[in-house]
Amino acid sequence: MMTRRLPLAGVALAVAVASSMRAQTPQPATPAPARPAATDTSWLPVDRIAAVVGDRPILWTEVMEEINERRSRGLQLPPGDSAQIVLARTVIQEMIDEEVIVQRALRDTSVHVTDLEVTSAAEAQMKRVRGQFKSDVEFANALRSGGFGTPEEYKRWMNERARRNALQEKLFAKLRQEGKIVPVPVSEQDVNEAFEKAKGNLPKRPATVTFRQIVVPAHASDRARATAKAKADSLVVELRKGGDFEQIAKRESMDPSSKELGGDLGWNRRGQMVAEFERWMFALAPGQTSPVVETTFGYHIIRVDRVQPGEVKARHILIRPHIDSADVAAAKVRADSVLALWQAGTNFDSLAARYHDPEEEKGSLQPFDRAQLPESYRTAFEGKGTGAFVEPFAIDDPARAAKKYVVAQILKADDGGDYTLLDFRNQIRDQLAQERGMRRVIDQMRREVYVSLRI
Numbered sequence: 001m002m003t004r005r006l007p008l009a010g011v012a013l014a015v016a017v018a019s020s021m022r023a024q025t026p027q028p029a030t031p032a033p034a035r036p037a038a039t040d041t042s043w044l045p046v047d048r049i050a051a052v053v054g055d056r057p058i059l060w061t062e063v064m065e066e067i068n069e070r071r072s073r074g075l076q077l078p079p080g081d082s083a084q085i086v087l088a089r090t091v092i093q094e095m096i097d098e099e100v101i102v103q104r105a106l107r108d109t110s111v112h113v114t115d116l117e118v119t120s121a122a123e124a125q126m127k128r129v130r131g132q133f134k135s136d137v138e139f140a141n142a143l144r145s146g147g148f149g150t151p152e153e154y155k156r157w158m159n160e161r162a163r164r165n166a167l168q169e170k171l172f173a174k175l176r177q178e179g180k181i182v183p184v185p186v187s188e189q190d191v192n193e194a195f196e197k198a199k200g201n202l203p204k205r206p207a208t209v210t211f212r213q214i215v216v217p218a219h220a221s222d223r224a225r226a227t228a229k230a231k232a233d234s235l236v237v238e239l240r241k242g243g244d245f246e247q248i249a250k251r252e253s254m255d256p257s258s259k260e261l262g263g264d265l266g267w268n269r270r271g272q273m274v275a276e277f278e279r280w281m282f283a284l285a286p287g288q289t290s291p292v293v294e295t296t297f298g299y300h301i302i303r304v305d306r307v308q309p310g311e312v313k314a315r316h317i318l319i320r321p322h323i324d325s326a327d328v329a330a331a332k333v334r335a336d337s338v339l340a341l342w343q344a345g346t347n348f349d350s351l352a353a354r355y356h357d358p359e360e361e362k363g364s365l366q367p368f369d370r371a372q373l374p375e376s377y378r379t380a381f382e383g384k385g386t387g388a389f390v391e392p393f394a395i396d397d398p399a400r401a402a403k404k405y406v407v408a409q410i411l412k413a414d415d416g417g418d419y420t421l422l423d424f425r426n427q428i429r430d431q432l433a434q435e436r437g438m439r440r441v442i443d444q445m446r447r448e449v450y451v452s453l454r455i
Contacts, residue, residue: 050092052452053099058092060455065157066091068148092455098164100445105167111174113166121162126155175441184436191428195421198428205423207370207416209381211390212348212363213408214338214356217296217397218331220321228321232292232299235317239289245303245315254298255318263303263315270310274358277302281314296358297399323402335392335405342407343389357397357404364411380406385413 051058067088071077078087105111130151133139140151148154175181220228235248246262253259270278280290280302290302298320306313338355342348352362370378380393390408397404 048454050453050455051096052450052454053096054103054449056099056103058095058099063088063092063095066095069157071145089455092453096446096451096453097442098168100442100449100451101168101171102164103449104445105171108171108174111167111170113163113170117166118159118163121166122155122158125158125162126151172438181434181437181441183430183433184440186429186432186436190432191425192421194428194432195424199419202419205414205416205419208367208412208414209370209373209384209410210367210412211365211381211408211410213360213365213406214342214348214352214362215360215395215404215406216331216335216338216355216392217357217400217404218323218327218402220323220327220400224321224323224327228299228319229292229294232301232317232319235319236289236292236301239301245289245317249315249317252319253317254320255316258316263317265314265316267308267311267313277316281312284314320400323400328403331403331405332392332394335407339389339392339407342409348409359399363409367412367414377406380408381410384410386410388413 048060049057050060050063067075070091078084130139133142136151143149143151143154148157172181231252235243235252238248239245246264249263250259253263255263258264268281270282272278273281274295274297276293276295277300280293281304284290284302284304286304286307288304290300293300293302298318300319301317302314303316304312304314334355338351342351348363356362370381373381374395376393376395380390384390388410390406390410392405392407394403395406
């Protein structure tokens with residue numbers, strides 16, 4: 001256990017509980033010394049025993065450490081002595097529960113926690129907390145305000161917390177697996193009351209949008225395609241003359257993801273590649289090389305390295321036709337015509353079959369948080385409601401090193417706002433049932449060990 005000086009912000013709580021303790025403790029007949037000023041905490045009985053679990057005492061300083069840590073995560077001390085005493089006693093009861101569980105886990109020889117698990121969890125938590133502050137100075141100041149002297153002290157505290165948390169989690173995982181935690185039935189009134197209690201702390205429901213889209217890619221001109229095809233044909237000739245496939249791929253391929261790997265695509269099952277490419281890949285025997293194969297990406301030369309049931313390990317060389325600004329402008333014109341046809345009533349599926357880039361999703365897509373959409377989508381969808389069409393907007397097309405255009409329709413726009421009971425009813429019911437099942441188990445553990453509340 002670590003001891004520390006109480007921060008001034010915690011003095012009111014300490015005074016309130018200390019006063020309660022003194023009221024329960026016989027006082028000597030001799031006159032008491034004068035009470036120090038409120039900012040002088042040296043007189044407070046901070047080393048009193050708050051509770052005993054088994055043979056392990058829970059000290060008042062530990063209670064304050066727990067309260068201060070919660071304050072560092074946003075806990076606001078309630079006004080008034082009586083409310084602060086209630087808070088302290090609630091925290092002590094929770095600390096008793098935790099100690100009972102930890103002691104049970106330590107007695108269970110099948111529950112193991114490694115130092116690596118503890119260190120990893122503590123470091124991850126330390127990193128998350130540190131990431132909330134702009135500088136080390138701001139972080140250190142926040143820790144001091146929460147009662148921690150230094151970041152190193154906080155890290156040691158976090159290590160101990162991580163170990164205790166891991167012991168509790170593993171014990172309860174074992175009990176669940178053994179069927180010893182049984183959910184307790186929950187009434188509709190219980191669910192309603194839990195929601196009313198929690199709704200003030202719920203975040204706002206984000207504004208979401210559901211949409212379908214037709215993505216119109218730019219197509220290379222006939223001249224550019226012919227030039228790329230001629231290049232690919234010349235590489236086939238080079239390979240047939242004994243050229244090294246991997247070296248040629250590193251030198252010539254326009255696929256950035258496989259170029260430096262000598263064209264290696266790894267193992268692939270059916271349905272992972274575009275149809276034209278896949279037909280050749282699964283038709284070739286190990287060691288065989290395809291002729292030039294055209295797909296929406298350009299011109300490929302494919303070599304199969306290995307085959308096993310349902311999978312093929314292959315390489316390829318990609319030669320991509322050059323797409324210039326005129327090709328991109330033509331794509332914009334096609335996108336405009338798609339929008340006009342769609343608004344005039346042409347079937348979405350027929351338009352998608354003719355114009356949509358098969359590498360892109362179409363519709364209907366699940367609701368997206370508007371704030372999490374890519375900037376191009378977020379800007380284009382701004383102010384658009386349910387049923388609205390979205391005029392073509394450009395997005396990057398890495399496969400063709402160009403731009404392509406999105407034409408979309410908003411299927412449903414939700415402005416967000418407050419969550420309702422309907423949003424959480426099933427979740428609350430399940431959580432309450434699990435919590436009450438766990439409460440039964442913890443209460444049984446408490447009956448099996450000596451517990452004494454001293455405050």
